[in-house]
Every structure is written in C-alpha cells, then in structure tokens.
Amino acid sequence: xxxxxxxxxxxxxxxxxxxxxxxxxxxxxxxxxxxxxxxxxxxxxxxxxxxxxxxxxxxxxxxxxxxxxxxxxxxxxxxxxxxxxxxxxxxxxxxxxxxxxxxxxxxxxxxxxxxxxxxxxxxxxxxxxxxxxxxxxxxxxxxxxxxxxxxxxxxxxxxxxxxxxxxxxxxxxxxxxxxxxxxxxxxxxxxxxxxxxxxxxxxxxxxxxxxxxxxxxxxxxxxxxxxxxxxxxxxxxxxxxxxxxxxxxxxxxxxxxxxxxxxxxxxxxxxxxxxxxxxxxxxxxxxxxxxxxxxxxxxxxxxxxxxxxxxxxxxxxxxxxxxxxxxxxxxxxxxxxxxxxxxxxxxxxxxxxxxxxxxxxxxxxxxxxxxxxxxxxxxxxxxxxxxxxxxxxxxxxxxxxxxxxxxxxxxxxxxxxxxxxxxxxxxxxxxxxxxxxxxxxxxxxxxxxxxxxxxxx
Amino acid sequence: xxxxxxxxxxxxxxxxxxxxxxxxxxxxxxxxxxxxxxxxxxxxxxxxxxxxxxxxxxxxxxxxxxxxxxxxxxxxxxxxxxxxxxxxxxxxxxxxxxxxxxxxxxxxxxxxxxxxxxxxxxxxxxxxxxxxxxxxxxxxxxxxxxxxxxxxxxxxxxxxxxxxxxxxxxxxxxxxxxxxxxxxxxxxxxxxxxxxxxxxxxxxxxxxxxxxxxxxxxxxxxxxxxxxxxxxxxxxxxxxxxxxxxxxxxxxxxxxxxxxxxxxxxxxxxxxxxxxxxxxxxxxxxxxxxxxxxxxxxxxxxxxxxxxxxxxxxxxxxxxxxxxxxxxxxxxxxxxxxxxxxxxxxxxxxxxxxxxxxxxxxxxxxxxxxxxxxxxxxxxxxxxxxxxxxxxxxxxxxxxxxxxxxxxxxxxxxxxxxxxxxxxxxxxxxxxxxxxxxxxxxxxxxxxxxxxxxxxx
Numbered sequence: 001x002x003x004x005x006x007x008x009x010x011x012x013x014x015x016x017x018x019x020x021x022x023x024x025x026x027x028x029x030x031x032x033x034x035x036x037x038x039x040x041x042x043x044x045x046x047x048x049x050x051x052x053x054x055x056x057x058x059x060x061x062x063x064x065x066x067x068x069x070x071x072x073x074x075x076x077x078x079x080x081x082x083x084x085x086x087x088x089x090x091x092x093x094x095x096x097x098x099x100x101x102x103x104x105x106x107x108x109x110x111x112x113x114x115x116x117x118x119x120x121x122x123x124x125x126x127x128x129x130x131x132x133x134x135x136x137x138x139x140x141x142x143x144x145x146x147x148x149x150x151x152x153x154x155x156x157x158x159x160x161x162x163x164x165x166x167x168x169x170x171x172x173x174x175x176x177x178x179x180x181x182x183x184x185x186x187x188x189x190x191x192x193x194x195x196x197x198x199x200x201x202x203x204x205x206x207x208x209x210x211x212x213x214x215x216x217x218x219x220x221x222x223x224x225x226x227x228x229x230x231x232x233x234x235x236x237x238x239x240x241x242x243x244x245x246x247x248x249x250x251x252x253x254x255x256x257x258x259x260x261x262x263x264x265x266x267x268x269x270x271x272x273x274x275x276x277x278x279x280x281x282x283x284x285x286x287x288x289x290x291x292x293x294x295x296x297x298x299x300x301x302x303x304x305x306x307x308x309x310x311x312x313x314x315x316x317x318x319x320x321x322x323x324x325x326x327x328x329x330x331x332x333x334x335x336x337x338x339x340x341x342x343x344x345x346x347x348x349x350x351x352x353x354x355x356x357x358x359x360x361x362x363x364x365x366x367x368x369x370x371x372x373x374x375x376x377x378x379x380x381x382x383x384x385x386x387x388x389x390x391x392x393x394x395x396x397x398x399x400x401x402x403x404x405x406x407x408x409x410x411x412x413x414x415x416x417x418x419x420x421x422x423x424x425x426x427x428x429x430x431x432x433x434x435x436x437x438x439x440x441x442x443x444x445x446x447x448x449x450x451x452x453x454x455x456x457x
Numbered sequence: 458x459x460x461x462x463x464x465x466x467x468x469x470x471x472x473x474x475x476x477x478x479x480x481x482x483x484x485x486x487x488x489x490x491x492x493x494x495x496x497x498x499x500x501x502x503x504x505x506x507x508x509x510x511x512x513x514x515x516x517x518x519x520x521x522x523x524x525x526x527x528x529x530x531x532x533x534x535x536x537x538x539x540x541x542x543x544x545x546x547x548x549x550x551x552x553x554x555x556x557x558x559x560x561x562x563x564x565x566x567x568x569x570x571x572x573x574x575x576x577x578x579x580x581x582x583x584x585x586x587x588x589x590x591x592x593x594x595x596x597x598x599x600x601x602x603x604x605x606x607x608x609x610x611x612x613x614x615x616x617x618x619x620x621x622x623x624x625x626x627x628x629x630x631x632x633x634x635x636x637x638x639x640x641x642x643x644x645x646x647x648x649x650x651x652x653x654x655x656x657x658x659x660x661x662x663x664x665x666x667x668x669x670x671x672x673x674x675x676x677x678x679x680x681x682x683x684x685x686x687x688x689x690x691x692x693x694x695x696x697x698x699x700x701x702x703x704x705x706x707x708x709x710x711x712x713x714x715x716x717x718x719x720x721x722x723x724x725x726x727x728x729x730x731x732x733x734x735x736x737x738x739x740x741x742x743x744x745x746x747x748x749x750x751x752x753x754x755x756x757x758x759x760x761x762x763x764x765x766x767x768x769x770x771x772x773x774x775x776x777x778x779x780x781x782x783x784x785x786x787x788x789x790x791x792x793x794x795x796x797x798x799x800x801x802x803x804x805x806x807x808x809x810x811x812x813x814x815x816x817x818x819x820x821x822x823x824x825x826x827x828x829x830x831x832x833x834x835x836x837x838x839x840x841x842x843x844x845x846x847x848x849x850x851x852x853x854x855x856x857x858x859x860x861x862x863x864x865x866x867x868x869x870x871x872x873x874x875x876x877x878x879x880x881x882x883x884x885x886x887x888x889x890x891x892x893x894x895x896x897x898x899x900x901x902x903x904x905x906x907x908x909x910x911x912x913x914x
Contacts, residue, residue, distance in 0.1 A: 011892070015911045022909050039892070040832075048893045049836045053523045059516030066510045067536025072528030079524025087835055094830075098914060312897075316889035319911075333887075340891040348891065373551075375497075378544055379506045407867050413896040414870045416888050421878045430790075431873050432773035434797040434805065435468070435496070436505045439870040440769075452479050454472045454776075457555060 001127045002028050004325050005119050007111035007269070008134035010037015011044075012300030012314030014095055016132045019322035021102040028128075029104055030111035030121050035095045038136055038301075039311040041088055042156050047179060049084040051342040054183045058344045065381060075187055077164050111135075113270030117295065120270070130295045130325035133283065134318070135269060137262040137301040137309060144229035151239045152232070152257045155180065164189055165256040169241055171229060174260045174306065175201060175341050178216070182343050185221050192252060194227035194243055203307065203339070205353050207368065208404045211384040215345050215404075232257065262309060264302045281305060287331040289321035297321035313337060335399070336416045340409050345384055348412035351400030351419050354390050363393040367425070367449025369441040371405045373456050376436040382406055387441040389428065389449055396424035396450070401442065411439050425450050458584045459485050461782050462576050464568035464726070465591035467494015468501075469757030469771030471552055473589045476779035478559040485585075486561055487568035487578050492552045495593055495758075496768040498545060499613050504636060506541040508799040511640045515801045522838055532644055534621050568592075570727030574752065577727070587752045587782035590740065591775070592726060594719040594758040594766060601686035608696045609689070609714045612637065621646055622713040626698055628686060631717045631763065632658060632798050635673070639800050642678050649709060651684035651700055660764065660796070662810050664825065665861045668841040672802050672861075689714065719766060721759045738762060744788040746778035754778035770794060792856070793873045797866050802841055805869035808857030808876050811847050820850040824882070824906025826898040828862045830913050833893040839863055844898040846885065846906055853881035853907070858899065868896050882907050 004020040006013045009031030017029040034041045053075065060070055099106055109122040113133075119126045139154050155176065158165075167190040170177040178200060181191045193200075200223055201209050213223065224243065231242040231251075238255045264282040271278040274293040282305055283298045285291055291298050299321050300314030316332060323330040341347040357364045371377025371385025385405025391398050401415035418428060428446035433439040447453045461477040463470045466488030474486040491498045510532065517527055556563055566579040570590075576583045596611050612633065615622075624647040627634040635657060638648045650657075657680055658666050670680065681700065688699040688708075695712045721739040728735040731750040739762055740755045742748055748755050756778050757771030773789060780787040798804040814821045828834025828842025842862025848855050858872030875885055885903035890896040904910040 018911050019909070044893050045832055045836070048833060049523075052519065052836055053525070056516050056520035056523060056525060059513050059520075062509065063513035063516075063530075066506075066513060066540065067533040068510070068513060069531045069533065070527065070529070071531075072526075073520075074526045074528075076524040076526065083523065084836075091832065091835065094914075098912065101914065310892070312889050312892040315892070315911075316887075319887070333889075336889060338889070338891050340894075375502055375548065376505060378548065379502070379509055379541075407864055409891050409894045410864050410867045410896050411870065413868065413888065413890045413894070413899065414874055416890060417871055417874050417878075417880070417884070420888055421874075421880055421884055423874070423878055427874070427878055430773075430776070431870065431877055432769050432790075432793060432795070433870045433873060434795050434866050435767070435769040435772070436501050437797075437866045437870070439867050442870065452476070454475050454772075455555065457551075457558065 001129065002026050003128065004130045004132060004322070005030065005111070005126060005128040006132045006134055007119065008037065008136060009035040010134060010136055010300065010314065011039040011311035012318045013037070013132070013134035014099065015315045016134060016299060016318035016322045017099060017104045018102050019319045020326055021104050023323065023326035023328070025326055027104045028107055028126065029099060030107045030109060030119070032110040034092060035099070035106070036092045040091055040095070042159055044311055045088055045091065046084050046159055047155070047176065048342060049087065050080070050183045051179060053080050054186050055344055057186045062380065077187065078162065081162070112268070113273050115273045130297065132321045132325060133269065133296065133298040133302055134300050134314065135265060135302055137306070138265040140261040140263045142259045145232055149232060151234070151255065152259060154258070154260045158258065166190060167238065167254045168192070168256045168258055169194060169252060169254045170258045171227070172259050172261055173197060176260060177258065178341060178343050180258065181221060182216065182219070185219065191221065192224065192254065193221065194224040196226065196228060198225055201347065203353070204347065204349055205355070205388060205402050207386055207388060208347060208349070208402050211386055211404045212343065212345065212347055215384040216343070262301070262306050264304070266302070287334065288324045288329070289317050289332065290324065297325055308337070310339065333420055336420045338412050338416060340412060342409065345382070345405045346408045348403040348408040350402070350412050350415035351398070352390055353400055353402060357390050357399045362399060364390060364399070365393045365449050366390050367445045367447070369444035369448055369453065369456060371438060371441060374438055374441045376438050377405070377441070379436070380406060385438065387445045389425070389442070389445040391425050391449055396426055398423050398425065398428065405438060407438055411442065414439065414442055458586065459483050460585065461587045461589060461779070462487065462568070462583060462585040463589045463591055464576065465494065465593060466492040467591060467593055467757065467771065468496040468768035469775045470494070470589070470591035471556065472772045473591060473756060473775035473779045474556060474561045475559050476776045477783055478561050480780065480783035480785070482783055484561045485564055485583065486556060487564045487566060487576070489567040491549060492556070492563070493549045497548055497552070499616055501768055502545055502548065503541050503616055504612070504633065505799065506544065507537070507640045508636060510537050511643050512801055514643045519837065534644065535619065538619070569725070570730050572730045587754065589778045589782060590726065590753065590755040590759055591757050591771065592722060592759055594763070595722040597718040597720045599716045602689055606689060608691070608712065609716060611715070611717045615715065623647060624695065624711045625649070625713045625715055626651060626709060626711045627715045628684070629716050629718055630654060633717060634715065635798060635800050637715065638678060639673065639676070642676065648678065649681065649711065650678065651681040653683065653685060655682055658804065660810070661804065661806055662812070662845060662859050664843055664845060665804060665806070665859050668843055668861045669800065669802065669804055672841040673800070719758070719763050721761070723759070744791065745781045745786070746774050746789065747781065754782055765794070767796065790877055793877045795869050795873060797869060799866060802839070802862045803865045805860040805865040807859070807869050807872035808855070809847055810857055810859060814847050814856045819856060821847060821856070822850045822906045823847050824902045824904070826901035826905055826910065826913060828895060828898060831895055831898045833895050834862070834898070836893070837863060842895065844902045846882070846899070846902040848882050848906055853883055855880050855882065855885065862895060864895055868899065871896065871899055
C-alpha cells in the first residue's frame with residue numbers, strides 16, 4: 001500500500017512525488033510517455049531554448065544600435081535542435097535520478113483510477129491512500145477541418161521536424177503562437193499570425209497588448225484579427241487556406257498551419273470510478289488541490305482551461321497537494337498566478353488586471369511607468385516596455401502587476417512576492433531597487449499610483 | 458526663505474528636491490557641474506551602456522553555442538561613445554525639465570554651508586529651513602606616485618578619451634574595475650587586473666567570488682592578487698609598472714593605469730560653520746538621514762565609504778531626507794542595501810552575508826541553488842550562476858540573498874522586497890515564480906535552507 005500514487009510525471013507530478021517523499025511517504029509515480037512531461041520535452045524547455053536563439057538575434061539588433069557591424073549571421077536550425085535535444089535528454093535523466101534518489105518508485109505505463117484507493121497500471125491494481133492526478137492536457141482537434149489533414153500541425157510536430165517550415169499560418173488563441181511566430185520570423189521564415197479574437201492576449205491590459213503588438217509590428221510581424229478559417233485545401237507544394245474576417249476574406253498559400261489548442265484530458269482516467277465527472281471542461285479542485293473525491297488530488301493543466309496552463313502553476317499546486325495528502329494543511333494562493341510570454345519584449349502578468357479587480361468589486365488605483373523613462377530602458381531603446389501596478393485604493397494593497405519589456409519574466413517574481421506577502425503600494429514605492437535596472441520601474445509605477453512618481457514627467 | 462536647499466544635483470539630490478517639492482516645499486537645488494551627477498554623466502549610465510555592448514558580445518558567444526555562425530563582428534567604439542553621449546545629453550535635459558516642472562529653482566554654482574540656515578552660492582547667501590547635502594565623493598590620488606603622472610587615469614578620463622587604451626593595468630579595490638576590465642577585454646584590448654586584496658570582491662561570500670572569478674578566468678581575464686605598485690616610470694610609448702606580490706614582483710609595459718578610488722569630499726562644504734566635522738572619513742547620518750546638526754540632512758556617497766557608493770542608496774536616502782525635512786518621520790531600512798556589479802555574469806548582494814549575519818549574532822542557516830540545476834540556467838550554459846539565501850534559523854527571517862549570474866541585478870529586487878517586508882524562508886519557498894526563469898533558483902535556495910529542495914540532487 002503506497003501512501004501516494006502520482007499519475008503523470010511532468011512539471012506537476014514530479015515535484016508532487018518528491019514533496020510527498022520528503023514528508024515520509026512511500027510514493028510511486030506513473031508516467032505514460034516521458035518523465036518531464038510536456039514542459040520539459042515538448043514545451044517550456046525546447047521553446048525556451050528557441051527563444052534564447054530568437055533573443056540572440058534581438059541582441060544583434062541592439063548591437064547594431066551600439067555601433068557593432070555584423071558581416072554575416074547564419075543560424076543553423078539543425079545545430080540548435082541538436083543542442084536542445086541533448087539538453088532535454090540530460091534533464092530527463094536528471095528527473096529520473098532525482099525521483100529515484102528520493103526513493104520514489106517509477107512506473108512506466110498508463111495509470112487509471114480503479115475505484116477508491118486503487119490505480120490500475122500495466123494490467124495490475126495498485127493500492128494507495130492518496131492519488132495525485134497530474135496527467136495534463138492534450139491537443140484539441142482543429143474545428144476547421146474534418147479529420148486529419150497533412151500540413152496542419154501542433155508544436156509537437158514542429159519540434160520533431162528536422163527543418164522549419166518556410167511559410168506558416170499560426171492560427172488560434174494560444175499565446176505561444178506569438179513566441180513561435182517571432183522565432184520563425186527571426187529565422188527568416190514567412191509567418192502569418194491570425195487570431196479569432198479582437199486582439200492578441202485579450203486577457204491583458206490594453207496598454208500591455210498594444211505595446212507588444214507595436215513591437216511585433218515594428219519587427220515586421222503583422223497579426224490578423226477576428227479571423228476564421230473557412231477552407232483548407234491541399235495544393236501543389238502546400239496548403240491553400242481561406243481566412244474570413246469581419247470584413248472580407250483572403251486566400252493564402254502556406255506550407256503549414258500551426259494550431260495548438262489544448263484541453264484537459266479527463267476521459268480515460270477512470271474518474272467515474274471515484275465519482276468524478278469526466279465530461280467537465282476541467283477537473284475542479286479546492287485551494288487544497290483536492291477534488292470532490294476524498295484522497296484524490298489534482299494539479300496542473302488537468303485542473304483548468306488552456307489560459308491557465310503554466311508549468312509553474314502545476315509545480316505550485318504539486319507542493320500543496322503533496323503536503324495535504326501527507327496530513328498538512330496547505331492552500332494555494334490564487335492571487336499570485338502569473339501569465340508569462342517569452343517573446344521579445346516579454347510579457348508578464350501577475351494577479352488581477354484593472355478590469356478583473358473592478359469586476360471583483362475593488363475600488364482600484366493604477367500606476368504605470370514606461371521603460372522609456374527608465375535609464376536602462378533608454379539605453380536599451382526599450383520604447384515599448386511598461387510596468388503597471390493595480391492596487392486597492394483604500395489600503396493600497398497590491399492586486400496585480402503587469403509588465404511588457406525585456407526581463408519582465410524575472411521581474412514578475414517581485415510582484416509575486418509583493419502580492420503573496422500582502423504588500424502595499426507603500427512597500428513597493430520605498431523599495432530601493434538597484435540602479436540601473438529595469439526593475440526600478442516597479443517602485444516608480446507604485447509611486448505613480450500614489451501620485452508621487454519621481455522620474456516621470 | 459526656501460524650505461529646502463539641496464546641494465548637489467546627482468542621483469541623490471535630484472529625487473530629494475522633487476520629493477520635497479511634492480510635499481509642498483519651496484526648493485532650490487545647487488549643482489556645480491552637471492545635473493545628473495556622477496551616476497548619469499560619468500558613472501552608472503555610460504558604464505551601463507558599455508556593459509550592454511559587452512553583453513552583446515556575450516550574446517554572440519551564447520549564439521555560437523546555439524548554432525549561429527558569425528562571419529565578422531566589428532565593434533566601433535566611436536559609434537558607441539557617440540550614442541552614449543547623446544543619450545546622456547537627453548537624460549540630462551530630462552532631469553532639468555523634471556526639476557523645473559516641480560517648480561524647483563535650479564542654481565548653477567558651488568553651494569557652501571554658511572552657518573545655520575544659510576547657504577552661500579555664487580557670492581550670495583541664501584536662507585533656508587533645511588539643507589540636504591548630496592555632493593558625493595571625489596577621486597582619491599593614487600598613493601603609488603607623487604603628484605600627477607600622465608597615463609594614470611580614472612574612469613572620467615577613460616570616458617572623455619576618443620579611443621580605448623590598448624594595454625591597461627586596472628589597479629585597486631573598486632569593483633567597477635571588473636566591469637571596465639571585462640568591457641576592454643571584450644573590445645579586444647589587453648587588460649591586467651590587480652587588487653591589493655586576497656580576492657576580488659572580498660565582501661562577498663566565497664561561493665560568489667569564486668564563481669565570478671572562474672567565469673572571468675574562463676573568458677581569459679586573470680586577476681593578480683595581493684598586489685602593490687612599487688614603481689611607475691614613463692617609457693617610450695607608455696608606462697613601465699612594477700608590481701610586487703606576496704612572493705616576487707613583475708614589471709609590465711602598459712599604456713594606462715586605471716585607478717578609481719573615491720572618497721567623500723567633506724572639505725570645502727562649510728561643514729564647520731554648522732558644527733560638523735570636516736575631517737571625518739564620511740559624514741555620519743542617522744536612519745532619518747539627519748546629520749549631527751539640526752535641519753541638515755545628508756545622503757549618498759558623502760555619507761559612506763566607497764564600498765557603499767551606489768546611486769540607488771543615494772536615491773533611497775533622498776526620499777527619506779526630503780520627507781523628514783518636510784516634517785514626516787521616515788527611516789531608511791539598512792537591511793536591504795544592495796551591492797551590484799554589471800559584469801557578465803552579474804553579481805548582486807542584498808542584506809547580510811553569512812559572515813556578517815554570524816558576526817551580528819544570528820544563528821544562521823544558508824541555502825543555495827546553482828543555475829546549473831535551473832532549467833533556464835542549463836539552456837544558457839550558466840555554469841557559474843548561483844543564488845544563496847541567508848536566514849535566521851529560529852524564525853526563518855531572510856537576512857540576505859547573494860547572486861551571481863545572468864540577470865541577477867533584476868532578481869535582486871525580489872530579495873530587497875522579501876527582506877524589506879520581513880519575509881521568511883517559508884514565504885520564498887512557496888513563491889510560484891514563472892517557469893522557465895532564473896528567478897526559480899531563489900525559492901529553491903530557500904527550500905534548500907529548509908532542507909526540502911525539490912530539484913537539486
């Protein structure tokens with residue numbers, strides 16, 4: 001009888017298993033494909049690596065402004081891919097080794113709930129006191145075609161191909177399309193980005209969206225809005241795609257359509273055997289990461305829609321679930337959730353936007369500081385960078401912080417701590433962040449909200 | 458009668474004047490040279506700009522690992538210098554304009570205290586209720602020569618020269634020598650770094666120093682330790698310098714010796730007219746930034762030795778001094794002081810080191826997480842990166858955090874907030890920082906201190 005069986009060995013399952021083992025649990029972890037999951041094998045890590053390559057070309061652009069002359073720059077996707085596959089292999093070995101070092105039993109196979117305290121895997125039933133479900137999401141089928149069609153790919157297909165497609169339509173709502181689109185564009189490929197929405201990143205504040213959009217446009221990446229695909233046909237050497245818009249339509253010739261919508265995979269997990277609804281859009285959990293069934297916890301992509309599929313949310317939930325499974329009483333802080341995008345400029349959004357805070361009934365004050373008024377931002381010519389702070393007017397409690405610009409994925413941690421520790425505008429306004437850094441814009445945005453910015457005009 | 462006269466229009470004086478004006482003060486600010494001070498005109502800003510150029514070459518090295526082939530890269534120092542001079546000019550105009558917009562009277566001249574509530578400037582005596590002294594430090598004369606010698610320069614001289622020296626000995630304790638040395642090296646110049654100390658950055662923890670040292674060495678930058686200059690002589694085409702070491706000595710031919718020790722300039726400020734000691738090493742202030750004389754505040758480099766000359770410390774003190782001058786009761790948080798170095802890898806050190814905490818009587822626990830175990834760190838091949846957290850054992854209160862690696866100047870803000878808000882290891886350990894970021898190493902270092910790291914072997 002195991003104390004904890006974790007089903008799914010990705011960004012959520014692995015830390016859940018380790019945390020449970022640290023607390024004295026006898027743990028098994030079941031993985032159907034590859035330890036490390038989507039994030040390590042086909043998500044954050046390879047795309048993070050591709051973004052670094054993309055950023056090298058960004059650094060070259062900055063270099064030209066700084067007086068460097070570059071005579072010739074040739075990217076080699078084969079080399080990039082080789083390095084990233086090697087690194088992923090190395091990281092995957094690291095994951096297995098860390099799990100084993102924590103005396104966790106590794107099981108390769110598909111784990112399925114088989115009633116209370118029972119998990120079926122590889123034809124056997126294993127007993128346990130607690131289950132942590134961490135099986136993630138899976139690709140949704142495009143609704144603009146029937147069945148499969150060669151040339152319509154997701155990011156897994158992109159990663160396994162030896163070469164980058166020459167002409168790609170990146171279609172849909174996934175924010176990762178922006179990262180991949182920028183990477184392909186910088187690698188000299190033709191990209192067309194199209195979204196069904198009125199804007200890219202519709203959840204972000206208008207200032208953030210507009211600034212990212214402008215940066216992409218300046219770079220030569222246009223985004224088609226309110227677009228739908230009405231027809232896809234095989235054509236000599238590629239695909240012919242008809243897009244319709246609010247007004248009019250257009251037919252394009254491309255090699256690939258990249259479509260990457262994901263949805264929690266609730267079917268086939270045996271949820272019904274423990275009384276859970278496998279027809280829901282996602283598996284609901286409380287702040288303790290507990291499902292409606294006693295002893296069954298769930299974390300990560302399984303527990304939310306695509307817009308909440310971030311591996312740091314999985315690993316945060318992992319520690320909470322493991323601790324509760326082992327008798328502690330831990331709760332996730334829903335106010336510190338961060339959305340991150342590794343485009344250049346990056347986007348980071350922590351906590352509530354102004355709109356969300358108003359909807360939530362807060363009397364809101366907002367402050368902002370553009371990188372254009374930040375000394376390091378000026379040196380970087382970071383005209384599109386911006387930090388926004390959203391706070392409750394009465395006590396100055398920080399409710400959210402929203403960033404666009406260089407290094408904001410690292411700066412997000414400041415907002416996560418400030419909100420997590422129930423900080424106020426006053427705490428931020430007085431923080432003596434190092435000079436010259438982009439981080440200095442966060443205290444200045446807080447001072448702006450308080451009506452006492454120092455460096456803004 | 459002014460409410461506040463600020464003497465010195467640099468990184469401290471400018472925000473002090475603005476903050477006082479915000480609080481309703483009638484303010485004058487006196488500057489003898491250039492508004493923006495050392496930091497903007499001859500310090501953080503131009504060297505920050507040079508570091509960006511240095512980092513472009515770092516990005517090229519990373520690019521090569523990522524499969525890029527670069528055919529030829531030619532830096533043009535003239536272009537770099539032109540851009541930085543233009544940017545500084547632009548920023549300087551911005552400073553004047555912001556001061557004027559806040560209805561602050563700008564006075565060009567040398568301000569001297571002339572008794573209680575009196576400041577002499579340009580031959581006139583101005584009356585005021587409060588004075589904020591923000592005149593900074595000045596260059597110390599090298600003790601290894603008598604008088605001046607052509608070829609022995611400080612960073613001001615480096616910045617005004619049209620070309621970079623071909624062969625430079627960078628001698629002394631200033632950490633900025635490391636930044637400048639790396640820049641010169643990356644621009645293809647010969648550099649010899651020599652310190653009188655046993656190690657570079659002797660105030661930092663052993664792990665941080667060792668790792669920076671290794672990174673510099675890998676790049677081809679060696680550092681001579683426990684060195685002294687015993688003889689400098691003009692020689693055809695340059696200088697002949699004899700260095701002595703613990704064992705033996707060496708004579709080198711160089712074009713320039715860069716020596717940049719600075720000391721608070723207490724003489725000539727009229728301190729004696731208000732009963733303050735102008736023979737001290739620095740001007741002592743309390744946590745309200747008040748000197749021993751009523752109505753006289755002091756901030757910035759004037760108030761500490763070179764190892765505390767950071768412009769963010771000046772601007773932090775500025776707000777405190779201005780608020781107290783205007784009747785509020787604000788105190789500086791001495792626990793959040795940050796030392797920053799913009800080498801590549803960067804160094805950031807916030808709060809107490811382990812050694813300082815032990816000396817301070819704390820029962821200390823320390824945790825660390827290397828970038829080599831951080832997913833983004835692995836992608837960046839950041840073998841020398843490291844985050845260390847120092848905490849009080851009993852309550853887990855964060856006392857310090859120390860970083861070496863990419864982007865740590867931005868990550869320092871996380872530690873500044875954590876310490877400023879009296880956070881604990883538990884607060885850091887549970888922070889869900891975005892993935893994949895280097896920041897993730899901070900919660901992991903906190904978990905390591907608590908004996909429950911997740912990803913470390």
